[in-house]
Amino acid sequence: MALTTPVRTDRPAHGVVLQDVRRTFATAAGTRPVLRGVDLELHAGEIVALVGPSGCGKSTLLRQVSGLDTPDGGRVLLDGTPVAGIDRRTAVAFQEPRLLPWRTLAANVALGLPRGTPKDAGRARVAELLRLVGLGESADLRPRQVSGGMAQRASLARALARNPGVLLLDEPFGALDALTRLRMQDLLLDVHAAEPATVLLVTHDVEEALYLADRVLLLRSLAGGAEDLGSVARVIDVPGRRPRDRADHRLAELRAELLEGLGVATHHVRPGDPDAHHSI
Amino acid sequence: MTDHVAGTGTGPVTDRAGRPLRALNPFDAMRGADAAPAGAAAPGRARGGFWSRRVVRVVGGALLPLLLLAVWHAVTAGGLVPPYQLPAPASVWDAALDLLARGQLQTHVAISVQRVLIGFVTGAAVGLVLGSLVGLSRAADVLLAPLLGAVRAVPSLAWVPLLILWLKIGEESKVTLIAIGAFFPVYTTVAAALRHVDPHLVEAGRAFGLRGVRLLQTVQLPAVLPSVLSGLRLALAQAWLFLVAAELIASSMGLGFLLNDSQNSGRVDRILLAIVLLALLGKLSDSLVALGERALLRRYA
Known part of the structure; x- marks a missing residue:
């Protein structure tokens, strides 16, 4: 297109x-x-x-x-x-929307505009961003009048209003329900395609990381010894191109690896594994 | 650069298939269901209910004062209380007309209102500035808060001799006393409220490049607006209290002077007149501030 x-x-x-x-x-x-x-x-x-x-x-x-x-x-x-x-080259979206409750969504997004943006240009940009995140008709609502997902999208639009070269997302979908989270992930990919910034995304959701990222960084906790080890435990290149198939078996392998790295038992059976005797 | 989402300034935002992007985000369909209806700002208070109707509120509020007036009239007309202790409402009314005709009532009311206004505005402004300072800066909190706390503990009347000594028996001493009275409610509420502004909101403001006065204007002051407004109403009430204290002691005009003068000349009707006027003026000014408060809160909360 x-x-x-x-x-x-x-x-x-x-x-x-x-x-x-x-x-x-x-x-x-x-x-x-x-x-x-x-x-x-x-x-x-x-x-x-x-x-x-x-x-x-x-x-x-x-x-x-x-x-x-x-x-x-x-x-x-x-x-x-x-x-x-x-x-000013970076912009953050937090786990909570952190919108100013006394401002409309549009005025909240406008907070992200770089200083000195001319009024008309700013208004047009805010309207464009609100449309991009699907809030075009909610511009005049207050944060308490919208759902958590909508507030989080407004928060994303506010970050984008800064025209950031680096977009920093701190568990942006962590507080949303599972279905809304999946929709937000696709929205983020759409936004990234439209406004291609470098994105650093903190998440506790391994599937989300594998679905969205080019690379996944696994950090280790420094609490309790390990004096000589650095914070970055592993760097994983995620195969395939976005949008990815959530059911891709290669992702399932990586998911198991990452969960093990996080200390979670996965009960994953690798194909060709001698223990895979349950397969028919 | 991939091109499956086109965000343009003019045309609609579309997805890969050229549908409007909204279709990708079915949230909009959910809006009617989970978004609170606009306009229902104060649930539990607005909407229906006999006691929340405007007419009921006005008439209901006037009911007890009118009843009191009737009882007052009844006990004086029936001779239950001698007039030198409690004159009839009608004679208080006559006293008012008499003072009006002499041109004194206007002067008393005008000068008292002027003192309250100047004192209130000055005290509240200083309270807003120092309250912001102490609420925002740890250093100011450490250096200023204990001193101001101690000054606050001094009863209002204790200032009078000093103020008269330093500022003489003029307008300055009275206005200063009223300003002291108006200062503390504003200072205390603003400082306390600023300390408890959601740190998440403040950090978000900082993350978007706001600092100093701009951060205060954009995030912190609007966040504490409800507290500031209730502080201002308290301050106004305090201003009227301190006005009478100031005028009782040294003045030749004003409602406090009217009280004192009438006590010396045994005019109980004028004492009652002054008290009724203080009640009316205090309530009126409070209602005016309350109106402004409602308008601001509708905009900011």
């Missing part, structure tokens, strides 16, 4: 490089390492999912890239220049 007008070309997706990133939190019981030795390169325009046990620093890693938090050691670079403070 031909495009009637080109999608935005003024905003390139950014590559992200993390070099030996370290982050330690001070707690009452002393210091607790959360991230250690994170070396990572995200290519411009790719979707990378972060999975790992709870408390392993997934969200903390995301916050280093957004500038909401600063690493204790190492560097975070966007297209070669370091992230310092809240970086």
